[in-house]
Amino acid sequence: MTTTTAGSAGAARGFAADTRWRTRDIIVTAIIGVAFGVAFVALNAAWSILSGAAPLGVFLIYGGWLVPAVLAPIIVRKPGAALYAELVAAGVSTLLGSPWGPDVLLSGFVQGAAAELVFAFTLYRAWSLPVIAIAAVASAAAAWIHDWAVWYPDYAVDVQVARGIAMAISAVVIAGFGSVALARSLRRAGVLEGFPG
Amino acid sequence: MLTPIDLSGAQERSLLGRTSPLVKLALAVAWLIGLVLTVEAGPPLLLAAVALAAGLTLGRIPWARLAGGLALLVAAAASIALSNFLFSASNTDPTATELARIGPLRVTREAAEVAAALGARVLAIISVGAVFAQTTDPTRLVDSLVLQARLPGRFAYGALAAYQALPRLGEDLATLRQARRIRGLGGGWHPRILVGLLVRAIRHADQLALAMDARAFGSGPRTTFRPIRWGWPDLAVGIGGLVLLWLAVFR
Numbered sequence: 244m245t246t247t248t249a250g251s252a253g254a255a256r257g258f259a260a261d262t263r264w265r266t267r268d269i270i271v272t273a274i275i276g277v278a279f280g281v282a283f284v285a286l287n288a289a290w291s292i293l294s295g296a297a298p299l300g301v302f303l304i305y306g307g308w309l310v311p312a313v314l315a316p317i318i319v320r321k322p323g324a325a326l327y328a329e330l331v332a333a334g335v336s337t338l339l340g341s342p343w344g345p346d347v348l349l350s351g352f353v354q355g356a357a358a359e360l361v362f363a364f365t366l367y368r369a370w371s372l373p374v375i376a377i378a379a380v381a382s383a384a385a386a387w388i389h390d391w392a393v394w395y396p397d398y399a400v401d402v403q404v405a406r407g408i409a410m411a412i413s414a415v416v417i418a419g420f421g422s423v424a425l426a427r428s429l430r431r432a433g434v435l436e437g438f439p440g
Numbered sequence: 441m442l443t444p445i446d447l448s449g450a451q452e453r454s455l456l457g458r459t460s461p462l463v464k465l466a467l468a469v470a471w472l473i474g475l476v477l478t479v480e481a482g483p484p485l486l487l488a489a490v491a492l493a494a495g496l497t498l499g500r501i502p503w504a505r506l507a508g509g510l511a512l513l514v515a516a517a518a519s520i521a522l523s524n525f526l527f528s529a530s531n532t533d534p535t536a537t538e539l540a541r542i543g544p545l546r547v548t549r550e551a552a553e554v555a556a557a558l559g560a561r562v563l564a565i566i567s568v569g570a571v572f573a574q575t576t577d578p579t580r581l582v583d584s585l586v587l588q589a590r591l592p593g594r595f596a597y598g599a600l601a602a603y604q605a606l607p608r609l610g611e612d613l614a615t616l617r618q619a620r621r622i623r624g625l626g627g628g629w630h631p632r633i634l635v636g637l638l639v640r641a642i643r644h645a646d647q648l649a650l651a652m653d654a655r656a657f658g659s660g661p662r663t664t665f666r667p668i669r670w671g672w673p674d675l676a677v678g679i680g681g682l683v684l685l686w687l688a689v690f691r
Contacts, residue, residue: 265649266598266649266652266657267645267650269595270598270652271642271646273601273645274644274648276599277599278641281609287516288512291515291519294520294523298522327599331599331603335603337572337573338576338578341513342515342517343516344566345469345565346565346569394562395524397524397554398524398528398529400529432635432639434639
């Protein structure tokens, strides 16, 4: 399958990323989105239950929603993968019935776009742990602002800050390190043959 | 849960079913923005009622199905309202009217009013989402995104192809859990199941991509099997929705 990636970038190895999307890149990115759209059903349920018990601690699982925006780009390494995967996940989540309704699409857009910006800033060339962690935190920051406006406008500012810190920690641990661990497991399982990295 | 929503023929032929998904999507976003701009309980409750009534009549969604979809989600509305109530900035404002004092926590009437409005906002957003999902066929949604919103077809139809793997992912999930049970690991939910699920999903994606490439997917101009044209339902629903939003929120 690697033979289909001719592209102009192959020659200038390590200098410019191959930005052409193969069909395989598209479908794998989309299916990561779909799989997480399904996982979000469980996450939404967990959120609804936990937010009653620990209204602030529950933000420690927020990173779960940001995984597609980090995992898909580190697997396929194409421009737009973060936004595409997160939007597909959001769309599936909306269609399967989410407590946040169509707002999930807006959330997915800002979360995916923020992570995308960080990867774009490296010109899709740097995939080190710090870059991935920064992308995860950027995604969480966008979500934090969005949620402030839509869901928690009445929170006191110190609670907003505490919520943001919890989200940032969760993003680094779950979306950042979690995605790296997942990608490593998948690579070891042998399903990522023909993907860079 | 893991099966895509199957719309009945009546739902598809209804006014909302025939409306372009793009119009419904745009309207949902417009309502969402309108809802965010108001912190009263009245407008969102009105919009929620309108959305549900429209879903039942104009969308012909079976009553039981709509109620079933909503029941689980209402808990979320309650949790949003409760957390805003407890963490409200007005709880520490000395000029606010105190309602009760629970240990170190002081709750105020101002906080309760805002919390009620936010609960109503969540209800409205949930209702809009449920009506959208119950009147929109995913295939039509993607057709509309490509033909009307001019989104790149490879990505839109790629997403649809992946979405149609949903029932298969459900089967894989069941198989993986059974496999764990056979090995004596218990049939519960374990994070490792996610790895197995993703392995299966990516294998499936590979086969799908190969099959699609073999049929020259995205390699040239597409012809359209199910053309989508703008029609009077789009105009009626679009204008009707915006007028209702204006009446509920901005007037």
